[in-house]
Amino acid sequence: MKRNVHRTLLGVIVSLALLLSACSANKPAPAPSQAPAQEGASKTEATSTPQGEKIVHIGIVNAPITLNQINDQGDSASDNVLALLNDSLLDLNEKFEFIPKLAQSVETADNQTFVVKLDPAAKWNDNTPFTTADVAFTLKLALHPKVETNFRLNFIEGLNDTGKLEEGVTEISGLHIVDDHTFEVKTKTKIDPLIFKERFGTKVFFLPQHILKDVNPEQLATHPYFQKPEVTIGAFKFGSFVKGQYAEVVKNPSYYRAIAKLDKIFIKVLPAANLVAQLQTGEIHMNSIPVGLIPITDYEKVTGFSNVELTSGNSSVPPELFFNAEKISDPKVRQAFAYALNRSLIVDQLLKGQGEIIDGGIPSYHPYYNKEITNYSYDPEKAKQLLKEANWDSSKPVSFLIPVGNKIREQAADILVQNLTDVGIKVDVQKFDFATLIQKVLKGDYDVTIFTRDFYIEPSSYFTLFKGDNPGNFLKYKNPEVDTLIAQGEAESDPAKRHDIYNRLQAILHEDVPSLAVYSEKRLLAVSSKVSVGKPLDIGMFNNVNEWDLNP
Amino acid sequence: MLQYIIRRVLIAIPVLLGITLINFLIIKLAPGNPVDMFINPNTPKELLDTKKELLGLNDPFFLQYFKWLLNLLQGQLGYSFSTYAPVTVMIGERLGPTLLLASASLVVGLAIAIPVGVLSAIRQNTKFDYLMTGLSFIGTSIPQFFLGLGLIYIFAIQFRLLPTGGMTTLGGSGGAWDLIRHMIMPVFVLGIVIAGKKVRYVRASMLDVLQQDYLRTAQAKGLHPFIVTNKHALRNALIPIITVVGMEIPLLLGGSVLIEQIFQWPGIGQLTIQSILSRDYPTLMGLNLVAAFIVLVTNLFTDIFYSAADPRITYS
Numbered sequence: 013m014k015r016n017v018h019r020t021l022l023g024v025i026v027s028l029a030l031l032l033s034a035c036s037a038n039k040p041a042p043a044p045s046q047a048p049a050q051e052g053a054s055k056t057e058a059t060s061t062p063q064g065e066k067i068v069h070i071g072i073v074n075a076p077i078t079l080n081q082i083n084d085q086g087d088s089a090s091d092n093v094l095a096l097l098n099d100s101l102l103d104l105n106e107k108f109e110f111i112p113k114l115a116q117s118v119e120t121a122d123n124q125t126f127v128v129k130l131d132p133a134a135k136w137n138d139n140t141p142f143t144t145a146d147v148a149f150t151l152k153l154a155l156h157p158k159v160e161t162n163f164r165l166n167f168i169e170g171l172n173d174t175g176k177l178e179e180g181v182t183e184i185s186g187l188h189i190v191d192d193h194t195f196e197v198k199t200k201t202k203i204d205p206l207i208f209k210e211r212f213g214t215k216v217f218f219l220p221q222h223i224l225k226d227v228n229p230e231q232l233a234t235h236p237y238f239q240k241p242e243v244t245i246g247a248f249k250f251g252s253f254v255k256g257q258y259a260e261v262v263k264n265p266s267y268y269r270a271i272a273k274l275d276k277i278f279i280k281v282l283p284a285a286n287l288v289a290q291l292q293t294g295e296i297h298m299n300s301i302p303v304g305l306i307p308i309t310d311y312e313k314v315t316g317f318s319n320v321e322l323t324s325g326n327s328s329v330p331p332e333l334f335f336n337a338e339k340i341s342d343p344k345v346r347q348a349f350a351y352a353l354n355r356s357l358i359v360d361q362l363l364k365g366q367g368e369i370i371d372g373g374i375p376s377y378h379p380y381y382n383k384e385i386t387n388y389s390y391d392p393e394k395a396k397q398l399l400k401e402a403n404w405d406s407s408k409p410v411s412f413l414i415p416v417g418n419k420i421r422e423q424a425a426d427i428l429v430q431n432l433t434d435v436g437i438k439v440d441v442q443k444f445d446f447a448t449l450i451q452k453v454l455k456g457d458y459d460v461t462i463f464t465r466d467f468y469i470e471p472s473s474y475f476t477l478f479k480g481d482n483p484g485n486f487l488k489y490k491n492p493e494v495d496t497l498i499a500q501g502e503a504e505s506d507p508a509k510r511h512d513i514y515n516r517l518q519a520i521l522h523e524d525v526p527s528l529a530v531y532s533e534k535r536l537l538a539v540s541s542k543v544s545v546g547k548p549l550d551i552g553m554f555n556n557v558n559e560w561d562l563n564p
Numbered sequence: 565m566l567q568y569i570i571r572r573v574l575i576a577i578p579v580l581l582g583i584t585l586i587n588f589l590i591i592k593l594a595p596g597n598p599v600d601m602f603i604n605p606n607t608p609k610e611l612l613d614t615k616k617e618l619l620g621l622n623d624p625f626f627l628q629y630f631k632w633l634l635n636l637l638q639g640q641l642g643y644s645f646s647t648y649a650p651v652t653v654m655i656g657e658r659l660g661p662t663l664l665l666a667s668a669s670l671v672v673g674l675a676i677a678i679p680v681g682v683l684s685a686i687r688q689n690t691k692f693d694y695l696m697t698g699l700s701f702i703g704t705s706i707p708q709f710f711l712g713l714g715l716i717y718i719f720a721i722q723f724r725l726l727p728t729g730g731m732t733t734l735g736g737s738g739g740a741w742d743l744i745r746h747m748i749m750p751v752f753v754l755g756i757v758i759a760g761k762k763v764r765y766v767r768a769s770m771l772d773v774l775q776q777d778y779l780r781t782a783q784a785k786g787l788h789p790f791i792v793t794n795k796h797a798l799r800n801a802l803i804p805i806i807t808v809v810g811m812e813i814p815l816l817l818g819g820s821v822l823i824e825q826i827f828q829w830p831g832i833g834q835l836t837i838q839s840i841l842s843r844d845y846p847t848l849m850g851l852n853l854v855a856a857f858i859v860l861v862t863n864l865f866t867d868i869f870y871s872a873a874d875p876r877i878t879y880s
């Protein structure tokens with residue numbers, strides 16, 4: 013679940029930007045007046061940029077908080093910078109293929125022992141070779157019980173259920189170093205190679221042993237290295253980082269792959285309205301998702317920019333309604349909610365058609381999305397009938413907790429409230445900032461809430477939430493059949509069988525409705541015509557960042 | 565006088581302590597905490613508990629406060645919960661831009677307010693006076709974000725004369741002119757708001773002084789009207805303005821949240837909002853301490869200037 017950084021002012025700014033864009037839309041600027049304006053812009057750019065440097069500016073709305081490659085704190089904004097500075101063993105692309113990066117190959121014969129061969133040419137940006145010693149160093153440090161990390165490697169033999177080493181243990185029994193460029197990882201049980209490739213292959217970044225070898229694990233997080241990680245292994249290296257403002261990365265001239273064509277990349281933090289404005293003025297070249305969303309309300313406006321190419325991404329992870337199963341225990345009532353909601357109105361009007369309706373949390377382009385499921389339609393009569401069958405007390409108010417910050421989601425929630433009122437459900441709307449909302453939700457102090465989860469390639473990650481014995485199951489949802497299927501899905505290593513399990517799981521959850529997706533937005537991807545190679549993507553945007561280039 | 569200053573400084577210490585205690589209490593009372601914000605059902609509960617333990621969030625309230633105080637006595641404000649950077653560094657790098665923006669806006673605001681206020685008072689009930697009081701009314705009532713976004717739209721997007729925001733051109737060669745270009749719009753907006761408020765004070769205070777007997781005497785002595793206005797009247801009229809400006813400074817240094825947000829100015833205000841939303845306790849405590857310190861210092865300076873400007877006022 014995204015750690016949304018809410019900008020309280022965003023609402024005001026967005027609505028104002030709307031107002032301004034409405035003004036400009038009324039009188040389309042004649043072409044001749046636009047040309048001199050752009051000349052002026054390029055003139056100022058030329059004077060302010062040192063000659064010959066190729067620089068790309070990427071606009072995002074949420075500020076990156078950390079450059080710690082072993083602990084991104086779940087912050088997608090930080091992931092943008094981290095992906096530029098650090099290479100992982102494998103890259104994941106939009107077709108859900110894993111492509112070798114630091115690793116030449118990742119192979120397994122039995123789905124339990126994974127043999128990883130590193131690229132022998134791989135080296136840190138200070139020319140120190142990158143070897144299996146760095147891999148072992150990183151894992152032992154990151155998995156130390158007192159070190160915070162976003163690595164989720166609990167499938168490796170020798171680690172406890174939380175994926176950490178036990179207190180006092182220094183060696184990972186499942187990690188076997190073969191030689192300088194080969195290592196083996198043994199898992200506790202057979203697993204789907206997808207899990208290994210995603211969680212180890214793409215989510216693990218490495219720490220330089222020659223820089224950090226003497227560090228005390230308990231003080232690792234505050235080590236000065238993470239404020240200025242000058243030695244990393246990526247196409248770009250650290251330039252500067254001004255928190256809340258921008259991060260600058262510069263070309264790594266000793267990269268072990270083809271050296272980057274760009275000299276610098278700036279990741280610039282700015283409010284959504286300014287992001288659109290700076291795309292227009294050419295101050296930024298592209299956005300990045302999900303942290304640099306172009307408000308869908310600006311769709312027509314950005315389409316009109318002559319210097320920007322606008323496309324739509326895949327239908328993204330949806331905001332979901334989550335029901336407190338202890339308060340709204342009858343599945344019929346939850347189904348009634350599903351029938352009561354006019355979600356196509358939200359997609360057509362609010363998202364201007366740039367989205368689709370799905371019922372589950374897995375987006376439709378995900379390989380594990382169950383295509384057989386028919387979505388709940390908008391049918392208020394059916395909703396009323398179901399409520400009647402369930403003896404729903406219409407005088408009982410339903411508390412609906414809405415996080416502030418995402419304007420579209422808030423507006424969508426307003427429509428949902430209206431829909432629910434129309435079928436006779438009394439709704440008590442409560443809006444909170446994210447930290448407050450989460451506290452209430454964890455305490456069970458809510459009936460219905462709405463927010464958006466993260467994107468995962470590994471399907472089990474979408475279902476852990478529904479596990480009856482998971483302390484993080486804030487839905488208080490319990491279904492033994494679902495628990496069994498979740499356990500089976502996690503233990504099964506054959507992808508075909510997993511597909512069956514997850515299809516069944518999605519079908520049951522669809523009937524039971526512990527949660528309901530509202531809309532799946534096709535996020536807008538904008539890139540300046542000045543950029544010849546490189547553009548925002550849903551997945552793997554920076555995979556080929558060393559090939560990015562500007563038009564001459 | 566020196567004795568008075570020493571006494572004020574000594575009183576300031578318990579006041580500061582009291583402020584930090586109350587702040588700590590309020591921050592802790594706010595719902596939510598920095599660890600549970602990372603809600604993710606895929607994260608084992610044990611890991612969250614370890615993190616709370618490491619951050620010291622499981623300690624009793626007063627122990628947490630005393631730990632913070634102990635650090636403070638050693639000149640440390642701890643590490644931010646979100647960036648793990650030292651809080652002193654985080655605040656330090658934000659203070660400069662805020663000071664720059666605040667002082668520039670104050671200078672611009674006063675440079676507009678004082679002459680306009682004085683002229684308005686001298687030419688009371690003329691067209692000029694009506695126009696200026698009208699404009700000052702607009703200046704105070706126009707929302708800052710509206711003015712800011714309007715300016716961005718006109719000067720940055722339509723005419724492309726100025727950058728839309730930030731403090732420097734990223735990847736540019738920098739320099740003073742680059743900085744000034746980035747400052748023009750935010751300083752203008754803040755300056756207009758300050759000027760709008762201050763014009764009315766200057767005008768009212770000047771009108772008050774102009775009716776005093778000693779001014780009639782000065783005029784009767786045959787002094788040049790310029791000297792009467794600027795030496796005899798203005799100096800006295802500005803005494804109450806010192807207090808008003810003194811009250812404005814902490815507000816400005818606290819960071820203009822709106823303006824910093826709209827123009828992406830890397831100041832204290834932006835940092836405050838981010839820290840509140842992420843429940844970054846050490847950074848918030850540090851920011852509060854700095855803010856409290858600034859308020860106390862400016863109050864002290866206001867009093868000192870006051871007595872320097874008006875010999876009738878003595879502190880003993």
